[in-house]
Every structure is written in structure tokens, then in C-alpha cells.
Amino acid sequence: QAPKEAPQAATRLPPASSVDYTKSAFPWTAEIAKTAKDIWGVRKWRPGQEGAINATMAGREVVAILPTGGGKSLIFQIPALLAPGTSVIVTPLISLMADQVHGLRSRGIQAEMIHASTSQAEIKDIMARMLGSAGAKGKAKKNTAEVVKLVYVTPERIEKSKTFTNTLQKMYDAGLLTRFVIDEAHCLSTMGHDYRPSFLALQRLKVLFPETPILAVTATAPQNVVSDMLKTLGLPRKTSQGAAAVPGTTVVFSAPLYRPNLRYQVLPKPSSAQAALDAIVDWILEHHTGDTGIIYTLSRADSENITKGINAHEKAKGKLKAAFCEFAIRILESRVIAELQGTDHAYIDDADKQRVHDHWRDKRIHVVVATNASFGLGIDNPNVRYVVHHSLAKSLANFQQESGRAGRDGAPADCVTFWRAADASRLSSLTYETFHSGGKEKLYEVVRFAEDKKTCRKVLFARYFANAYDSSDAYDVKDADSPCGLCDNCQRDPECVSTVDISEPAYRALRIIEAAIAQRGTLTLPQAADLVRGLGGGTYSTQEAKGKGKGKVDVKTVAGGKVTLSKDETEQMLLQLLVDSYLKEDFHATAYSVTSYLQPASKALRITRLSPDDFASTGLPITLEMDVLVKSNARKKRKASVDDKPEAVARKKAKKAVELEVSSDL
Ligand code: ADP
Ligand code: MG
Ligand code: ZN
Numbered sequence: 001q002a003p004k005e006a007p008q009a010a011t012r013l014p015p016a017s018s019v020d021y022t023k024s025a026f027p028w029t030a031e032i033a034k035t036a037k038d039i040w041g042v043r044k045w046r047p048g049q050e051g052a053i054n055a056t057m058a059g060r061e062v063v064a065i066l067p068t069g070g071g072k073s074l075i076f077q078i079p080a081l082l083a084p085g086t087s088v089i090v091t092p093l094i095s096l097m098a099d100q101v102h103g104l105r106s107r108g109i110q111a112e113m114i115h116a117s118t119s120q121a122e123i124k125d126i127m128a129r130m131l132g133s134a135g136a137k138g139k140a141k142k143n144t145a146e147v148v149k150l151v152y153v154t155p156e157r158i159e160k161s162k163t164f165t166n167t168l169q170k171m172y173d174a175g176l177l178t179r180f181v182i183d184e185a186h187c188l189s190t191m192g193h194d195y196r197p198s199f200l201a202l203q204r205l206k207v208l209f210p211e212t213p214i215l216a217v218t219a220t221a222p223q224n225v226v227s228d229m230l231k232t233l234g235l236p237r238k239t240s241q242g243a244a245a246v247p248g249t250t251v252v253f254s255a256p257l258y259r260p261n262l263r264y265q266v267l268p269k270p271s272s273a274q275a276a277l278d279a280i281v282d283w284i285l286e287h288h289t290g291d292t293g294i295i296y297t298l299s300r301a302d303s304e305n306i307t308k309g310i311n312a313h314e315k316a317k318g319k320l321k322a323a324f325c326e327f328a329i330r331i332l333e334s335r336v337i338a339e340l341q342g343t344d345h346a347y348i349d350d351a352d353k354q355r356v357h358d359h360w361r362d363k364r365i366h367v368v369v370a371t372n373a374s375f376g377l378g379i380d381n382p383n384v385r386y387v388v389h390h391s392l393a394k395s396l397a398n399f400q401q402e403s404g405r406a407g408r409d410g411a412p413a414d415c416v417t418f419w420r421a422a423d424a425s426r427l428s429s430l431t432y433e434t435f436h437s438g439g440k441e442k443l444y445e446v447v448r449f450a451e452d453k454k455t456c457r458k459v460l461f462a463r464y465f466a467n468a469y470d471s472s473d474a475y476d477v478k479d480a481d482s483p484c485g486l487c488d489n490c491q492r493d494p495e496c497v498s499t500v501d502i503s504e505p506a507y508r509a510l511r512i513i514e515a516a517i518a519q520r521g522t523l524t525l526p527q528a529a530d531l532v533r534g535l536g537g538g539t540y541s542t543q544e545a546k547g548k549g550k551g552k553v554d555v556k557t558v559a560g561g562k563v564t565l566s567k568d569e570t571e572q573m574l575l576q577l578l579v580d581s582y583l584k585e586d587f588h589a590t591a592y593s594v595t596s597y598l599q600p601a602s603k604a605l606r607i608t609r610l611s612p613d614d615f616a617s618t619g620l621p622i623t624l625e626m627d628v629l630v631k632s633n634a635r636k637k638r639k640a641s642v643d644d645k646p647e648a649v650a651r652k653k654a655k656k657a658v659e660l661e662v663s664s665d666l
Pocket of ligand 2: 072073183
């Protein structure tokens with residue numbers, strides 16, 4: 001049964017126009033600042049924190065989207081301390097709640113967690129303390145010091161435990177149910193990447209406890225995920241931004257996802273698997289010997305091969321040890337499964353698997369190799385100094401989330417993507433199922449990001465997320481437009497990038513591909529690149545014979561000649577024609593694999609209708625351009641920048657970070 005639209009805090013709010021929660025003048029302003037300073041040593045708010053605290057303190061329904069490591073926990077921990085009752089924090093993983101409860105207790109705060117391994121006696125005691133004075137009528141007020149300020153539970157607890165719900169009901173009636181917090185709230189949405197069905201039980205909260213405000217926090221939630229979240233929770237679907245929060249709406253805070261300590265760069269990926277592995281090992285050893293990192297790959301098989309490759313690598317011996325992530329994933333998964341099944345065995349008996357995770361945390365294993373999708377949620381290691389993408393992520397949102405696992409402690413960290421144009425076909429094959437329902441656009445966005453050699457990475461992210469949120473408020477646009485000064489594109493000497501006119505090679509390539517397709521040829525992107533460069537005498541495989549038959553294009557008559565760019569440049573050009581819709585992808589699926597073949601798209605006709613003679617005499621009606629690295633120069637410059645610049649910049653950044661946050665507990 002769908003929850004009713006919340007009657008909501010509207011009655012408690014001024015009926016007037018909008019409120020600006022980002023401004024400091026509220027009755028609790030001094031108190032929250034003092035609490036932050038005294039208990040956490042935090043003297044300066046991070047973007048989004050203060051506004052979100054103000055809005056939730058005011059009893060509003062709040063969604064806070066702040067980057068990983070952005071300080072989402074303080075948003076509910078501080079208000080929890082200042083209220084007489086208990087805040088209930090719904091968290092997807094026991095490891096996450098254990099970390100938080102441990103941290104809070106070390107600061108002398110009454111925090112508890114209830115999960116499958118908690119004994120009945122403990123649960124009983126915790127619930128009694130949640131009820132506090134309401135449970136034991138007439139007790140002196142000083143006993144409220146023992147009232148549990150924060151109780152962490154899994155969604156399964158709300159879904160399945162009647163006693164727990166009854167306790168909440170009593171607290172609610174006594175006015176002691178301060179707020180519900182949904183951590184990692186994107187788990188609520190089937191459209192999110194970590195959907196957890198048990199989160200659906202949370203739709204009950206607004207029905208049973210309409211007056212208790214909800215605060216949902218997450219690091220990644222594009223517009224569609226946010227509205228899905230709101231629908232499930234039964235919160236007002238109309239949203240307004242924290243700086244202009246309108247009564248009756250859900251107040252949304254989104255801080256810039258930009259993290260100044262992360263240095264983004266895209267590096268060329270050699271074409272053979274071994275050479276790509278060598279390049280990664282070299283890069284890690286050169287920049288991060290002894291550091292902790294993550295390598296993201298596209299498939300389990302890739303992860304396994306890379307792990308074995310690193311551990312057997314001559315240069316890596318004694319310096320770099322890798323572990324395949326599925327172990328680590330299983331630790332986290334097994335906890336969730338144990339939770340779901342109401343058993344505690346997996347949580348305790350998985351010592352072996354736990355050890356892999358622990359070894360990574362204490363640096364006996366340096367790098368965890370993981371598939372893009374699976375190793376993410378629950379990674380709470382703050383010292384990750386680098387995240388390497390062995391292949392591009394499937395979307396910029398995924399990329400932002402995955403690379404955001406680096407540098408959670410605020411110290412400089414590297415986010416490096418190894419990229420070659422030919423990887424795009426593999427990516428689209430993997431996103432094949434969703435390709436025509438949004439997957440294509442997402443993929444081409446991230447491809448453009450990887451291909452961009454001029455625009456600051458931070459600016460590229462900002463533009464993307466500003467569009468995704470469909471609101472310029474979601475981003476501080478002024479700030480978003482200023483380059484980071486740290487990424488590869490900011491540090492690259494502009495002379496290393498040259499914009500070349502590719503009208504002629506593009507014309508030739510499209511004519512040749514069109515001729516091959518007209519004769520039922522099939523061409524993957526690398527095959528097309530070979531064909532248009534005249535390799536194999538213009539031969540290609542044909543569809544009927546499943547690769548055995550060969551067709552032939554006479555490149556001279558069809559296109560006036562072959563494409564004379566290098567292999568890499570030709571692949572890059574074909575990719576650009578693809579993302580610019582001159583080419584399109586056609587998928588052939590078998591039971592075991594999906595292959596992406598290139599085909600001319602209708603837009604190509606504008607170009608291919610010209611005969612070679614017409615083209616020779618008049619040229620294309622449009623100019624096609626592509627940015628290429630001017631190699632010799634680039635290599636020299638890049639080496640120079642690697643040698644001195646990053647350290648200097650990192651030092652500067654670190655100093656700035658210290659100035660920004662005089663916090664000592666980081
Ligand atoms: P996330 O947003 O990923 O949940 P956390 O809440 O775990 O991030 O916070 C990450 C770290 O940043 C914690 O160690 C926290 O104490 C610290 N932190 C949070 N807010 C601030 C702040 N305003 N200044 C300094 N440190 C902060
Ligand atoms: Mg968190
Ligand atoms: Zn930059």
C-alpha cells in the first residue's frame with residue numbers, strides 16, 4: 001500500500017515564503033558550532049553541512065547529496081546530540097554502522113547498533129534506554145544522559161521486527177523519536193546502483209510516524225533516483241533547494257561533488273593486455289609504491305588476470321601486492337546475507353575473508369582489484385591514495401563514485417584512467433541491455449570526458465552534474481567554472497594538444513565503411529580502423545559467412561584513397577564519429593557474448609553523398625575536427641610535470657586543506 005503524502009511539518013512552519021537554511025541565523029546556530037568544535041574539533045563547515053543541519057533541526061524533510069568523505073555523518077550526528085530523544089539511523093551495512101558507533105562512543109556519545117548478531121538481552125536494554133524517561137515514569141531528568149542518542153539499524157530491522165516498531169511507536173507517542181536518517185539512501189531506488197529491496201520497508205515510516213522528520217543522505221543521486229527515493233519514503237515530491245526552501249517541499253542540499261585533493265588524469269592505454277598491465281604497474285610503482293589503492297576493471301575475468309599479472313610481475317616483486325576483490329566483496333555481502341537470514345555465523349566465521357579486507361587496510365595488500373560495480377558501498381578505508389580505472393566506467397556518475405573512493409582523508413590522491421578508443425566497443429557491449437534506454441547517452445558522455453584533452457576535469461564533471469540535476473542550484477556554477485589547476489588537462493601545455501582537421505580521413509572512413517556495410521560486411525571498431533587504413537588490402541568479414549567469408553573494398557575508387565592516420569588516431573576518429581552520430585552501433589548477441597558493430601548513421605549521408613571527385617574539388621560542407629596529442633612534445637612535457645609539478649601542487653593543496661579545516665581529528 002502506497003504511503004499517503006505526508007501531512008508534513010507544514011503546520012509547524014511559517015506559512016510565509018521561502019527560508020534560506022544556508023544562512024547562519026537560527027536559534028541553535030551557536031550550539032551546533034560549539035558541539036562541532038568541542039566534540040569533533042570541527043571549526044569550519046564543509047559545503048552543504050550547515051544548511052542541511054539547519055533544515056533538519058527545523059523539522060523539515062531533507063535530502064542531502066554530498067560527496068563521499070564530505071561529512072554526511074555530522075549532519076545527523078550533531079542534531080541527534082541536541083535533541084532530547086533518539087535518532088534512528090538506517091544503514092545498509094553492519095561494517096558502516098560499526099565504524100560510526102565506535103567513533104561516537106570514543107567521543108563519549110551514547111550510540112548503539114542493533115543487527116542480527118546483537119543478543120536479545122542487549123536489544124532489550126537498548127530499547128529500554130531509547131525509551132528513557134518515557135519508559136520509566138517519574139525518573140529524574142538527569143537520567144536522560146543515558147538515553148541513547150543514536151541507534152543504528154539495518155532496514156531489515158524495520159521490515160521485520162515488531163518489537164522494534166512497537167518501541168518506536170512508544171517513543172513517538174512520548175515525543176522522543178527525534179528523526180529518521182537514511183544513510184546511503186540511493187539504496188532505496190531500483191534505479192540506483194546498490195538497490196536493496198528491504199529498503200522498501202521504509203515506506204512505512206511516514207505512515208506510522210508522520211510527524212518525525214526524515215533525513216536522507218547519499219553521495220550519488222541523480223534527479224531520477226532522488227524522485228524515486230522521495231516516492232518510496234512518501235515525502236513531498238516537490239523539492240526546493242536549501243538556499244530557497246519552500247514550505248511543503250522536501251529540502252534538497254547538494255554540495256559540489258568536486259574534491260580538491262583528487263587529481264584526475266586520463267592516460268593512454270596500450271593495445272595489448274600485457275602492455276596495459278605493464279603501464280599500470282609502472283605508474284603505480286612510480287607514484288605510489290607502498291600506498292593503498294584500488295584498480296577498477298570491467299569484468300571478473302579482467303580482475304583475476306590483472307591480480308595474477310601484478311603478483312607475478314617482475315617489477316612488482318616485494319613492492320606491490322594485489323588481491324582480487326571478490327573476497328572483499330564477499331565479506332560485506334556475507335554480513336548482509338547473515339543479516340537477512342537472521343543468523344550471525346557469516347559475520348563471525350568469515351575470518352578468512354575479513355583478513356583480506358584487513359590486510360588491505362593495514363597495507364599487507366596494497367591494491368584491491370575489483371569490478372566496477374561490485375566493490376564500492378562499504379569501502380571505508382580513508383587512506384586510499386589512488387584509484388586506477390583499467391577501463392573506463394560505464395557512466396560519469398559511476399566514474400565519480402568509483403574514483404571518489406580515493407582520498408577520503410582529504411590528503412592528495414590520484415584518480416587515473418587508462419583509456420584507448422577501442423575499449424568503447426567493449427563498454428557498449430557490456431551496457432547492451434540498457435543501451436537504448438539511456439545507457440548509450442551515459443556511455444558517450446564518459447567517452448567524451450576521456451577523449452577531452454583540453455577542458456579541466458572538474459569543469460567537465462560540473463557541467464555533467466549540473467545537467468543531470470537539471471538545476472544550476474545543484475552546483476555552485478561560479479566555482480564550477482574555475483579550473484582545478486591540478487588535473488591532466490589543467491597541467492598539460494596547450495602546445496601538446498593540436499586540433500586537426502579530419503574532414504578528409506572522416507570522409508574516406510565513412511565512404512569505405514558504407515561500402516562494406518552495403519555488401520553485408522560486419523566491422524567492429526578496431527576492424528573498421530584497419531579497413532579504412534587499407535590494411536589487409538581492403539578486406540573485411542561478411543555477415544553470412546560469420547567471419548569466414550571476406551568482402552573487399554577498393555578504397556581508391558570508393559573513397560579516393562585510404563586513411564593515413566595512425567592506428568590510435570584512426571580509432572579515436574571513428575569513436576568521435578560515433579559519439580557525434582555519424583556512425584551508430586549495431587549489436588549482435590549470442591548466448592555467450594555481445595558484439596558491437598559500426599554502421600553509418602543517417603547523418604553520415606551528408607558526407608557520403610559526395611563522390612570522391614566532388615570531395616576532391618569542393619571538400620566537405622562542414623569541417624570535422626579532432627584534438628590529438630602532439631606526442632614527442634607531450635611526452636617531454638608530461639615527464640617534466642610528473643617530476644616536479646604534482647608534488648609542489650600537492651603541497652600547496654595540503655597546506656590549503658589545513659587552513660580550511662583546522663580540525664585535528666582527520
Ligand atoms: P561521508 O560523507 O562519506 O559519510 P563522513 O561523514 O564519514 O563522510 O566524514 C568523513 C570524515 O570527515 C570524518 O572523519 C569526519 O569526522 C570528517 N569531517 C566531517 N565534517 C568535517 C568538517 N566540517 N571539517 C573537518 N572534518 C570533517
Ligand atoms: Mg557516510
Ligand atoms: Zn583541472
